[in-house]
Amino acid sequence: MKLELRGITKRFGSLVANDHIDLVVEPGEIHCLLGENGAGKSTLMNVLYGLYTADDGIILLDDHPQDFRGPGDAMRAGIGMVHQHFMLVPVFTVAENVMLGHEPTKGGGMLDLKTARERVREISARFGFDVDPDAIVEDLPVGVQQRVEIIKALSRDARVLVFDEPTAVLTPQETDELMAIMRQLKESGSSIVFITHKLREVREVADRITVIRLGKVVGEASPTASNAELASMMVGRAVELTVHKDAPKLGDEDLVVENLSVIDPLGQIVVNDVSFSVRGGEVLAIAGVQGNGQTELTEALIGMQPQVRGSITLGGEQLVGRSIRRILDEGVGFVPEDRKVDGLVGEFSIAENLMLDRANGAPFVKGGTVQRRQLDEFAREKFAEFDVRAPGIDTPVGRLSGGNQQKVVLARELSRDLALFVAAQPTRGVDVGSIEFIHKRIVETRDSGIPVIVVSTELDEVSALADRIMVMYRGRIVGIVPGDTPRDVLGLMMAGEHPDGEGVAA
Amino acid sequence: MSATVQTSTDAVLPETTIIRSWKTPIALLIFTALFAILLLAAPRPGGETTFRLATGTDLFQVADLVAPVTATAWTCLVLSLVLAGVSAYFVRTFGRSPLWVVIVYIVVLVVGFLTWAAAGGTVPVAGLLAGSLGLAVPLIYGALAGVIGERAGVVNIAIEGQLLAGAFTAALVASITGAPIAGLIAAAVAGMLVAAVLAAFSIKYLVDQVIVGVVLNVLVAGLTSFLFSQVLQPNKATLNTPPRFDRIPIPLLSDIPVIGPVFFRQTLIVYLMYIAVVLVWIGMFKTRWGLRLRAVGEHPQAADTVGIKVNATRFWNVLLAGALAGIGGTVFTIGNGIAFNKEMTAGAGFIALAAVIFGQWDPIKATLAALLFGFASNLQNTLSVIGSPVPSEFMLMLPYLVTIFVVAGVVGKSRAPAADGVPYIKG
Amino acid sequence: GCASAPESSPSGSAGGEAVSDFKPCMVSDAGGFEDKSFNQLGAEGLEAAAATLGVESKKVESGSESDYAPNIQSLVDEGCKLVITVGFLLASAAGEAAVANPDVEFVSIDDMVDNDFDGKTDAENIKPIIFDTAQAAFLAGYAAASYSTAGKVGTFGGMNIPTVTIFMDGFKQGVEYFNEQKGASVQVVGWDGTDGVFTGGFEANQDAINAAQGIVDQGVDVLLPVGGPIYQSAASVIRDSGREIAMIGVDADVFETDPSIGDLLLTSIRKGIDVGVEEAVTAAGEGNFDAAPFVGTLENEGVGLAPFHDFESKVSADLQGELDTIKAGIIDGSIEVTSYLSE
């Protein structure tokens, strides 16, 4: 099916998120949309999908203008979308999620679960997925959830498929699988719009590339364009894509983790008997497929996990059993995986968020009173230093884009006296420009002699930052390998295979 | 090209271990200890307690159960100790104590306590149960309304107002028409009207649902009281002398000993309630209606992206909930043939709200929670009739204290629908 | 409305023009004037007196106890010459207002307004009207015991407060007197002299139904519900039980005020609030206000037992005679009835 967007304009108040955007996607084409955070990609796709009503412009499918009142219309017209943030009901089963909105029923509105399961199995079989229709979605790993989204779109015979940043949460293998699926779909004549920040992927699958900046189409690029070319087109300036870092100046074994296990509220052992250590001045990157215990491991380090066995010592001090407050006071800096949920108070201003974990005493609190003057001064300083793009330090953090929110978190954590720095997915969903900045700051931290732990599902990031790489699988350490270990070896380790010769040494 | 990549869903499921929560056995042990102290501090030697199982009108007269006080009480104490042990055993081996242990424990302890408290007297078991059900009926309707609303993502604090509007309208319409059934229908409509205001303000105007709910309660209380003193009272005979629903014994079922008269010699309102509970449960978990209802309450955006009209779905379900709560209000007036009076629901809506949370947003569990509250209230009453050694005010506190203990000790945290109380704004 | 207009447009304010500037007013307690109990009776007394005097009267309801003083104050501001406060809860507010407004006359119902506990009413311009209801309840207790074939009679109240329990006290003593006289052993369920069955409020609600049910389940065949409209709940339970259970009304002759349950009423314990108020208001209106406390007793007909009405044929033939004897005994003091008033 041919898709054409003509002069789409969408405003949010005074902000023009989409400014007369034209886009043509031919049948059987994978069309990539590139652009910085906030460029307007998701907005455009939401207009296409009927979630937003455009202020101007028109959508044509096979040259017929469409009038979408809601996603229902779009779906009926053959548009399917895999959203940036999954649109799955976490407490429903796979089959329930897939059937939602067009449920097969027996008499009296009773759900026909059998038919729904069949449908899931049938589509799964077609693409070689192994998805249990009766599994509860929230129990599934992200990669599988993504498949459920795809099954959902396909179960309605979508002929135009939109993938909005689907790979942000996938492992390299899963990404490869997804791209294989996209090719398969393309061969069956579907048109595909693919949004991603990862240039490698773009060059791998795209037939055509459209770059959007500040709500406008800034041009088309060919899949053969270099990373640097694409990046500069997106950002509007040249971007440094590799991180410069010198050989580590190793210090003492500051952080020692021994026989650490973490048990989740359901009684599952999510981190299983893990031992490792990190020296001052080195970056230990923890790689692994999402959901293999990395998150819980970092949370255990900061004291967020209630059920922890084993020992964590930082400079000789035992951290297990201490409150988060005490651990923070020991000098642990922490960038949580989900900044909106765990890192920031959306309604608080940038300044207030910068003092969030220092609300007890100096420098911001004296005699139980918040020292506004000190705080504002500090905030203005960090605002400039971390190049936060916002109207001012009084802007509520919830109004910032992801990249800028992440900068606020980093600014807060890196401005304390640190003995350990832990960053989980520091650049997830962040655009290239900001990634560059964040990586630089992490390396600076390491160079100042602080042990750094970076958790990332992004192999590019892992390779760029790590002095050593620790790969986790099903809660255990598969191995700890040097930072320059090749991608394919890491990929195998992430699937749980011990690389020959490289044991659990180092 | 090979696109067949196998991803096993269970491949990444981690090993499990047991985390034990000792809260339940500890709570049970504490109650057992309290009971033991009671028995030791105020023994009632020699007496007998009669449990009257039959009511006067039963077809099959079941003989009374006569229990020697000391022996029975101590047996129950030992049993409750054993049950606390069983609970501890379950926690040790499986990590948690099953619900049935708690239920059996409660029954044992209540029997023991009743035997002790009523020494020398008679405990009318059927009356005790019937009274519990009677007190629970409006709570159950209210709780169902709360469950439906919150499952759809709308917090319904206005249950109290809906009950009150139902009670008022039922009395008024039934008095005018002389037909209780007309009152029932009118009450449903009145409940829906209140719900419509809730829905309109919270869904259309995005006013905070809690604000609207709280304010609606005040508004309905004010309106009904105003109309009561200005309109109903001066014309008492024509406007506020509601007829009552007759009790309809269900053939056969009503002849079952003990349970029959309690559950199946009831008014239409109660039978409708049985149906409502079952229908809401089936509807919520087995039908398209329920799937969509839960979807808009859990993840409205996801529902929107598959073409479900989130706000319309919420609107109509809030209305449905209002109708149920309105019907619940009829219990206060035409259910018993009592004239309407100012603020006569006396906080039942809030108790129903508590039952919703206590019942973890599940229609059946919320019903059980409401029944538990009804039982505790009526136990209080039965004990004060029998003449218990405790001052009446402390007896009157009993249901509320029991609720606090249960919520704090047994239930604890529970998870609300994810989008409960969050308005859905489309871009 | 397409009726024709009246000849002359209604003049001035509603109702007839007041002939004098005497304005009697009344403040209720939180029960409100439609409680089918003492507030209502008080209001009826007020209206009767106002009609007799041909003056305008005013009534205001209180929602809670912080309303009492402001309500009294606003009535004084409205130019009321006599303010009647209904219920012991208003006593202290009435006492204070009486001291502050010596030119306004006050009537306090159900309380002596002795806030300083010196045994005397606090102000010269306040007239307490109280009722030794236990005397009438004594008769009711005797009648109930005599009527009962089950050997068990029951009572329950709205709240454990003296104006409620005075009924229960008298009732219990009456039953005990019957037992003494006849060598019977009729039991009282629901009141042991200090504590008993209470619904926790004065609403006719499920709590009241359950309280009544609990007592009915004990096998009583006479039931005395004390407090406002809770008798409706009791009536509902009695009808449901399908048994022959008689009920006793309180405050007014309920047979008259609520005929719908007339067939259940053995009798009623009358508390002549209406009469007391009417007399006090009329006297004051005629310029004869006196502050001497009025204590309603059997002797002055301030309290009494209503007729048996429908139950005339069901009670024993001698009963009325025995009751008359007892009444005389109570009046001459040979039979002692104790209550909080006699302590």
Added chain:
Amino acid sequence: MSSPTINTGGDKITEVAPPSKWHDTFVRITQGNWLISVLAVVLALIVGGIMIAATDERVQSASVYFFARPGDTFAAIWQSVSGAYTALFRGSIYNFNAPDFARGIRPFTETLTFATPLIAAGLGVALAFRIGMFNIGGRGQMLMASAGAGWIAFGFDLPFGLHMLLAVVVGMLCGAVWGGIAGLLKARTGAHEVIVTIMLNYVAFYLISWMLRTPGLLQAPGSSNPKSPAMKETAIFPGLLGPGYNLHFGFILVIIATVVVWWLLTRSSLGFKFRAVGENPNAARVAGIDVKNMYVYGMLIAGALAGLAGVNQVLGTITTGFTAGIDAGIGFDAITVALLGRSTPWGTFAAGILFGAFKAGGFAMQAGEQIPIEIVTVVQSLIVLFIAAPPLVRTIFFLPSPERDKRRREKARAKELKAEVKADEEVTA
């Protein structure tokens, strides 16, 4: 403009109130929204007027012959409604029938007197809102505080000042404990504070009822009524304006309380943590804030504030002894007050005065015009509803509204689009 959102579910409680800034409130009141607020009040008064007129006997009897002489009906309506609202004004702001200014302004002092406990309890609810908790337990907290303060005030002989101070402190402590129970249970066991506070209201009521009828506890000696003795002079709040006025020292305490709560929420580190927990408990926890302790501290303070309302009742408003009805429904009114005040301290203060005015005026309306006091409740709740929904008010008064403009634009666009679709179809056909 956002308002607190409470989720009754589990412990997942979110609050989306703006950072409380006096400045913000001030701007909100003086600009943008003042018109909506005024119109909301007007609208609520109109609805109230309709109810008054509809149930007025004069109006009813005149409307019987409406078509014969409609003037009568209108006159009657005017008479009943204007009479009612004049009485409301006379009772709450200024009594122009009074002989002199001193007496004429008395109603306004009454308004402030009634506002006093409403503000205190309203602050208790508002503070809890800001921590993401819904404190329905004002009634219980007030009752316990009244009992505590009353017991000190009638049971001890202490010098003036000290006696009062001790009574206030003990009363607030009792309220704090009662609120703290709910906070503690929430923190330690996860029990939902909505359930617990509702239940504790009843427990407090029966507990106080029992103490009031038990000699040696709270019952007045020598009396058998369930009522406490009068408070001793040394403990009673002194009047602020001398004899003839009821306004007492409690009002000063409440102003202080408002300032303290304002300072607490906007300037203090504790308040910062409270708000962080209220807005995003997860992030607060990760930032090392002890969320559970915040729940406990928050409910302790909220309970103390509600307690201050209870103390006001026994030491200021009803000093002649109290019963179990001493809370006078203020604990529930406080919720509406806090909501109307958008959970900010000064907003609550202003809302409390508005409600105090309605309360004071309600008496005059009832005494003068025989209009049931419930009409005030109706008008009050309508005000809150209307203020919360500016689009509705705009629609009713035909004011320009962004929402309507947007709808219009959308409609126009839809039309355009249809035309285009049609044209296109003609082309392809």
